[in-house]
Amino acid sequence: MRRLLAVAWKELVQLRRDRLTFGMMVGIPVMQLLLFGYAINTDVRHMPTVVYDQDHSAESRDLVERLVITGFYDVVGYVHNYEDIGREMRIGHSHVAVVIPPRFGRALREGTSARAQLVVDGSDPQTVASATNTALSLGAAYALDLSTERLEKTGRGAGNTPLSIEPTTWYNPELKTAIYVVPGLVGVILTMTMLMFTAMAIVRERERGTLEQLIVSPVGRVELVVGKIVPYIVIGYVQMTLILGVGRLVFHVPLQGSLPLLYALASVFIAANLALGLFFSTIAKTQQQAMQMSFFWILPNILLSGFMFPYEGMPVPAQWVSQILPLTHFLRIVRGITLKGSTFPEVEGEFMRLVVILVVLVVLSSLRFRKKLG
Amino acid sequence: MSEPGTTPVIHAEHLSRRFGDLWAVRDVSLTVQRGEIFGVLGPNGAGKSTTIRMLCGILDPSGGTGSVVGYDIAKQSEQIKQNIGYMTQRFSLYEDMTVEENMRFYASIYGMGGRERKERIDEVLTQIGLLDRRKQIAGTLSGGWKQRVALASSTIHRPPLLFLDEPTAGVDPVSRRHFWDQIHRIADQGTTVLVTTHYMDEAERCHRLAFIFRGQLLATGTPTEVVEMRGLRVAEVESERTIDAAELLRKAPGVEEVNHFGHVMRVATRGVSEPETLIRSVLAAANIAVQRYQTGRPNVEDAFVSMVREDEAVRKSGRGQEAA
Numbered sequence: 001m002r003r004l005l006a007v008a009w010k011e012l013v014q015l016r017r018d019r020l021t022f023g024m025m026v027g028i029p030v031m032q033l034l035l036f037g038y039a040i041n042t043d044v045r046h047m048p049t050v051v052y053d054q055d056h057s058a059e060s061r062d063l064v065e066r067l068v069i070t071g072f073y074d075v076v077g078y079v080h081n082y083e084d085i086g087r088e089m090r091i092g093h094s095h096v097a098v099v100i101p102p103r104f105g106r107a108l109r110e111g112t113s114a115r116a117q118l119v120v121d122g123s124d125p126q127t128v129a130s131a132t133n134t135a136l137s138l139g140a141a142y143a144l145d146l147s148t149e150r151l152e153k154t155g156r157g158a159g160n161t162p163l164s165i166e167p168t169t170w171y172n173p174e175l176k177t178a179i180y181v182v183p184g185l186v187g188v189i190l191t192m193t194m195l196m197f198t199a200m201a202i203v204r205e206r207e208r209g210t211l212e213q214l215i216v217s218p219v220g221r222v223e224l225v226v227g228k229i230v231p232y233i234v235i236g237y238v239q240m241t242l243i244l245g246v247g248r249l250v251f252h253v254p255l256q257g258s259l260p261l262l263y264a265l266a267s268v269f270i271a272a273n274l275a276l277g278l279f280f281s282t283i284a285k286t287q288q289q290a291m292q293m294s295f296f297w298i299l300p301n302i303l304l305s306g307f308m309f310p311y312e313g314m315p316v317p318a319q320w321v322s323q324i325l326p327l328t329h330f331l332r333i334v335r336g337i338t339l340k341g342s343t344f345p346e347v348e349g350e351f352m353r354l355v356v357i358l359v360v361l362v363v364l365s366s367l368r369f370r371k372k373l374g
Numbered sequence: 375m376s377e378p379g380t381t382p383v384i385h386a387e388h389l390s391r392r393f394g395d396l397w398a399v400r401d402v403s404l405t406v407q408r409g410e411i412f413g414v415l416g417p418n419g420a421g422k423s424t425t426i427r428m429l430c431g432i433l434d435p436s437g438g439t440g441s442v443v444g445y446d447i448a449k450q451s452e453q454i455k456q457n458i459g460y461m462t463q464r465f466s467l468y469e470d471m472t473v474e475e476n477m478r479f480y481a482s483i484y485g486m487g488g489r490e491r492k493e494r495i496d497e498v499l500t501q502i503g504l505l506d507r508r509k510q511i512a513g514t515l516s517g518g519w520k521q522r523v524a525l526a527s528s529t530i531h532r533p534p535l536l537f538l539d540e541p542t543a544g545v546d547p548v549s550r551r552h553f554w555d556q557i558h559r560i561a562d563q564g565t566t567v568l569v570t571t572h573y574m575d576e577a578e579r580c581h582r583l584a585f586i587f588r589g590q591l592l593a594t595g596t597p598t599e600v601v602e603m604r605g606l607r608v609a610e611v612e613s614e615r616t617i618d619a620a621e622l623l624r625k626a627p628g629v630e631e632v633n634h635f636g637h638v639m640r641v642a643t644r645g646v647s648e649p650e651t652l653i654r655s656v657l658a659a660a661n662i663a664v665q666r667y668q669t670g671r672p673n674v675e676d677a678f679v680s681m682v683r684e685d686e687a688v689r690k691s692g693r694g695q696e697a698a
Contacts, residue, residue: 006482
C-alpha cells in the first residue's frame with residue numbers, strides 16, 4: 001500500500017509540474033462545454049414563425065402577441081392551412097407555426113379547455129427544445145393569468161386547465177434536443193482524459209527509461225498500474241463534476257435522476273477507458289504514438305456513439321461499430337439519468353454491455369501488459 | 375545471506391538465455407564475494423545487460439541456475455528485488471521532479487517512511503554534497519551530477535548488492551572519477567557492486583573482472599590476473615614512417631596489436647620470447663630506423679582486445695571450413 005501511494009504521489013508531483021497537461025485537464029472540459037453549450041444557444045431566439053389563426057378572436061391575437069413578446073418568435077406571416085405550414089418550413093421561411101383552432105376564444109371565455117398547437121421543425125433540432133419549452137411555459141403562465149382573472153370574477157378556481165398549448169414535432173419524431181450535448185460531453189471528456197493521459201503516462205516511463213528502474217524495484221505490476229491510474233480517476237471525477245456543474249449553472253441542464261447512481265455507474269466507464277489506455281501503452285513506443293492512437297480512437301467515438309449524430313440515423317454497419325464503443329452505452333446512461341431521471345433497472349441493459357466491454361478490455365490489456373514488462 | 379563473508383553474494387552456474395535463435399548469454403558461471411566491486415567488461419551487445427537482468431530476477435534464464443543475496447533467481451525474484459539496487463545506462467531519475475522528491479520516491483517504494491526516510495535522504499545528500507541543491511529539478515543538473523544522484527537514489531535503501539549497468543556512459547572523465555569514488559565509498563560500507571562498463575580505465579578500478587564477449591565468458595580474475603593470464607608483452611616504439619612500420623609489424627608473427635599514440639606505437643606481442651629483437655629486425659629489414667624503444671606495461675584493454683581478436687579469428691576460420 002505504501003508503494004502504491006508512493007507511485008500515486010509521484011504521479012501527482014509530476015502532474016503538478018506539468019502545467020500544460022494540468023491546464024488541459026481543467027481547460028478541455030470547460031472550453032468544450034462553453035463551445036458546445038453556446039453553439040446550442042445561438043439563434044434560438046427570433047425563430048421565424050407563421051400563424052394559422054382559425055379563430056380570429058381577441059384572445060387568439062392576444063396569444064400571438066404574448067408569444068412575440070418573449071422574443072423567441074418573430075411572426076413572418078399568416079397562413080390558412082396545414083399545407084402552407086409545411087411549404088413554409090420546407091423552403092426554410094419558418095421553423096415554427098402557431099395553430100389556433102376555431103372557437104379558441106370562446107372556449108377561453110367559457111372556461112372550458114382551450115387548445116392551441118405549436119408545430120416545430122424537428123429537422124433543425126437545435127430550435128426544437130427552446131421553441132417548445134418557451135411556448136409551454138408561456139402557455140402555463142397565460143393559463144395562470146386566466147385562472148387568476150376568473151378567480152377574481154367568479155370567486156372559484158377552475159377545475160380544469162383553461163389553456164394548453166400542445167407542441168407537436170414534425171419531421172423528427174425521435175426528438176433529439178440539444179440539451180443532450182452537455183451530459184454527452186461528460187462521456188467524451190472522460191474518454192479523452194482517461195485514455196490519452198493513461199496511455200501517455202505509462203509510455204513516458206518507458207520512453208525515459210524509468211520503467212526499467214521500477215521493474216527491478218519491489219513495486220509490483222498491480223501497484224504500479226493502480227498507483228499511476230488512481231490520480232487520473234480522481235481527475236476524471238473532477239472533470240465530470242465540473243461539466244455537470246457548469247452545465248447546470250450556465251446552460252440549465254437538468255439533473256432528473258440520482259447523482260450517486262451516475263457517479264457509481266461512471267466508474268465502470270472510467271475503468272474501461274483506463275484499460276484501453278493501458279492497452280495502447282503496451283503498443284505505443286513513444287508518447288507521440290500514444291497520442292495519435294488516442295485520437296484515432298476518440299474520433300469514431302465522437303462520430304458514432306450518438307454524441308453528435310443520432311444512433312437511429314446511422315447505417316446498420318455503423319451501428320455495429322457503435323455498439324462496441326463504451327461511449328455509446330455510457331451516453332445512454334448519462335442522458336438517461338440526467339435528463340430522463342432513469343433508475344438503475346432502466347439503464348441496467350446498457351450498464352451490462354459496458355461491463356462486458358470492460359472485461360474484454362481488461363483481459364486484453366493485462367495479457368499485453370504482462371508480456372511487455374516481463 | 376546466513377553468514378556474511380562465507381556465502382557468495384552472487385553465484386551463477388551455466389547461466390544461458392536465448393532470444394529466438396540467438397544466444398544472448400551462453401554458459402556464464404561467476405561468483406562474487408561480499409564487498410567486492412566486480413566489473414563485467416564487454417562490447418555493446420555482448421550480453422552484459424541480459425546477464426544483469428537475469429541476476430535481478432526480471433528475466434528468466436533459458437538454462438543454468440543462480441542465487442543472488444541468498445535467493446534463487448528463477449523463483450524468488452521478489453525477495454531479490456527488495457535487496458538490490460539497480461541503475462541503468464540511461465538516466466533513471468524523473469527529470470521533472472526535484473532531487474529530493476526523486477529520493478523520497480525511491481525510498482518509499484522500498485518501504486521506507488517517516489523519520490527514517492527523511493534522515494536517510496539528508497545523509498545521502500550530505501554524502502554526495504547536494505544538500506543545498508535538494509530542491510533543484512533533476513532535469514537541470516549536469517550529466518555527471520545526474521548520474522551521482524541516480525546512484526545515491528538507487529542505494530537509498532542500503533541494499534547489500536548494487537547492479538550498475540554502464541552507469542557512466544557518456545559522462546565526462548572528471549565526473550567519472552567522482553562517480554567511481556562514490557562507488558568505492560559504497561563498497562567500503564559493505565555493499566557488493568556489480569558494474570558493467572566498456573571503459574577500460576574503469577575496469578582497472580574494479581576488484582575483480584569478467585570479460586564477456588558474444589554471450590560467453592572469456593576470462594575472470596583481478597585486473598592483474600586477467601592481464602597476466604593473457605601473457606602479453608608490450609613495447610613502446612618510436613620510429614620513422616610510422617604508418618608503414620605499423621603495417622609491417624601487424625603482419626609479423628606473434629604481434630597481436632599495433633596502436634598509435636601520437637608519435638609512439640604501442641606494440642603488443644604474445645608468445646614472443648624476445649619482442650625487442652623481433653620488432654627491431656622487422657623494421658630493419660624495411661630500412662626503418664628505430665629512434666626509441668621502451669618496454670611498457672600491458673593493461674586490461676590490451677588483454678581484452680587480444681582475446682576478442684582471437685575469438686573472432688577462431689570463428690572466421692570455423693566459418694571458412696564450413697564454406698569449403
